Amino acid sequence: xxRQTVAVHWFRRDLRLHDNHALxxxxxxxxxxxxxxxxxxxxxxDLQDKQDRRVDLIHRTLGSIKSELEQLGSSILxxxxxxxxxxxxxxxxxxxxxxxxxxxxxxxxxQRDAEVEALLRFKSIPFTTYRDTSIFGPNKVVKQDGxxxxxxxxxxxxxxxxxxxxxxxxxxxxxxxxxxxxxxxxTMPSLADIGFRATDxxxxxxxMDEHILRTYTDTRNLPALDGTSRLxxxxxxxxxxxxxxxxKSWSTSPSFANELIWREFFMQILWHFPRVVTQAFKPAYDxxxxxxxxxxxxxxxxxxxxxxxxxxxxxxxxxTGLMHNRVRMITASFLTKxxxxxxxxxxAWFAVKLLDFELSSNNGNWQWACxxxxxxAPYFRVFSPAAQTExxxxxxxxxxxxxxxxxxxxxxxxxxxxDFARKRALHVYKSGLVVQKGHVPNQPQLFI
Numbered sequence: 001x002x003r004q005t006v007a008v009h010w011f012r013r014d015l016r017l018h019d020n021h022a023l024x025x026x027x028x029x030x031x032x033x034x035x036x037x038x039x040x041x042x043x044x045x046d047l048q049d050k051q052d053r054r055v056d057l058i059h060r061t062l063g064s065i066k067s068e069l070e071q072l073g074s075s076i077l078x079x080x081x082x083x084x085x086x087x088x089x090x091x092x093x094x095x096x097x098x099x100x101x102x103x104x105x106x107x108x109x110x111q112r113d114a115e116v117e118a119l120l121r122f123k124s125i126p127f128t129t130y131r132d133t134s135i136f137g138p139n140k141v142v143k144q145d146g147x148x149x150x151x152x153x154x155x156x157x158x159x160x161x162x163x164x165x166x167x168x169x170x171x172x173x174x175x176x177x178x179x180x181x182x183x184x185x186x187t188m189p190s191l192a193d194i195g196f197r198a199t200d201x202x203x204x205x206x207x208m209d210e211h212i213l214r215t216y217t218d219t220r221n222l223p224a225l226d227g228t229s230r231l232x233x234x235x236x237x238x239x240x241x242x243x244x245x246x247x248k249s250w251s252t253s254p255s256f257a258n259e260l261i262w263r264e265f266f267m268q269i270l271w272h273f274p275r276v277v278t279q280a281f282k283p284a285y286d287x288x289x290x291x292x293x294x295x296x297x298x299x300x301x302x303x304x305x306x307x308x309x310x311x312x313x314x315x316x317x318x319x320t321g322l323m324h325n326r327v328r329m330i331t332a333s334f335l336t337k338x339x340x341x342x343x344x345x346x347x348a349w350f351a352v353k354l355l356d357f358e359l360s361s362n363n364g365n366w367q368w369a370c371x372x373x374x375x376x377a378p379y380f381r382v383f384s385p386a387a388q389t390e391x392x393x394x395x396x397x398x399x400x401x402x403x404x405x406x407x408x409x410x411x412x413x414x415x416x417x418x419d420f421a422r423k424r425a426l427h428v429y430k431s432g433l434v435v436q437k438g439h440v441p442n443q444p445q446l447f448i
Contacts, residue, residue: 007031010101014238019170026100032181074180102132138271213253223324224397232356266364285372288432306414312402321355332369343370
């Protein structure tokens with residue numbers, strides 16, 4: 001049987017049909033476009049929890065995209081396996097003339113794309129990537145000498161200096177879907193087929209109305225309020241484009257726009273300094289002698305530290321896959337400063353649990369909280385959970401939502417006393433940062 005001639009759009013972190021750069025370029029290729037998604041077993045096999053909310057979210061979103069495409073007389077090919085195996089099957093089944101996809105700058109994605117590009121090049125199939133997950137690529141906002149910024153404020157200023165309105169123009173892929181491949185519905189593997197089970201996933205709706213944006217500066221740190229956009233998961237999986245988010249916020253809420261710039265700042269840090277995945281950005285911090293008490297780590301993970309704001313955050317994370325950003329900072333500071341547990345343990349736990357997990361932001365924010373990262377809070381800044389609660393949840397509305405027993409005899413006793421923990425952290429950090437010649441930095445042993 002003659003193979004169908006197609007151009008392929010490879011969905012990854014861009015799960016939408018609208019304002020999709022690579023999809024638009026595929027639709028303009030002159031060939032009927034076959035949308036493709038791969039459930040990458042190199043990633044899935046590392047997920048120990050087979051009720052992973054993120055896998056469920058991706059599967060549900062693909063189901064919605066499939067329904068939209070079928071209403072247009074098209075479909076989506078969903079494959080499972082390693083990328084090399086999956087692409088071998090695709091090019092055997094279809095006469096693929098070109099592959100278009102949006103760039104992913106994480107280390108594994110770079111390696112994966114290089115391997116796929118080589119496989120396709122061997123078969124004379126062009127493989128083209130496009131900027132879509134960020135406004136600027138990781139090499140675009142740099143110092144005059146071409147080196148990367150490692151402090152946010154000058155990066156942000158240069159970012160804004162280089163910004164022009166045309167960068168927010170959408171790539172109107174939704175207007176050219178007539179170029180999709182006409183095909184009968186294609187079979188999509190079930191969650192069970194890929195080795196996972198359905199979850200209690202409840203994806204919060206994006207809140208980006210004018211009121212949220214205009215009051216964002218005042219309400220963003222109050223976890224009891226609906227004062228944030230809830231955009232992070234949608235951005236992570238590309239269900240909303242970053243251009244759309246900036247168009248809505250650019251003139252209305254500079255502080256909200258800055259959060260999107262922070263996201264790109266951490267992306268370019270990971271790109272330029274991939275060692276941060278396993279090492280402190282500031283090498284001296286790898287000399288800190290962490291306590292790494294496993295019982296205390298378990299108490300932190302499960303939300304039973306005896307500090308209500310910390311426990312509320314961890315219980316929210318475990319129950320929903322999300323956590324308010326202010327509380328993320330509080331819980332991370334508590335783990336690394338009060339308990340002196342390696343930031344990599346906390347980062348790994350968040351990587352397992354967060355619905356909006358993005359390697360660059362998760363790593364950047366954990367190293368910020370620990371003090372080991374670029375432009376980080378100084379090591380001697382130790383959040384007081386009580387002071388943070390009094391400032392950001394004074395009526396305990398957030399705390400009581402997640403820790404209803406707080407303040408009663410049924411609640412856990414604090415696992416460490418604040419003043420003692422603060423003094424201990426200052427001593428251990430200061431001692432670890434005195435790097436001696438010939439000293440071998442700690443090699444982290446992850447608990448999870």
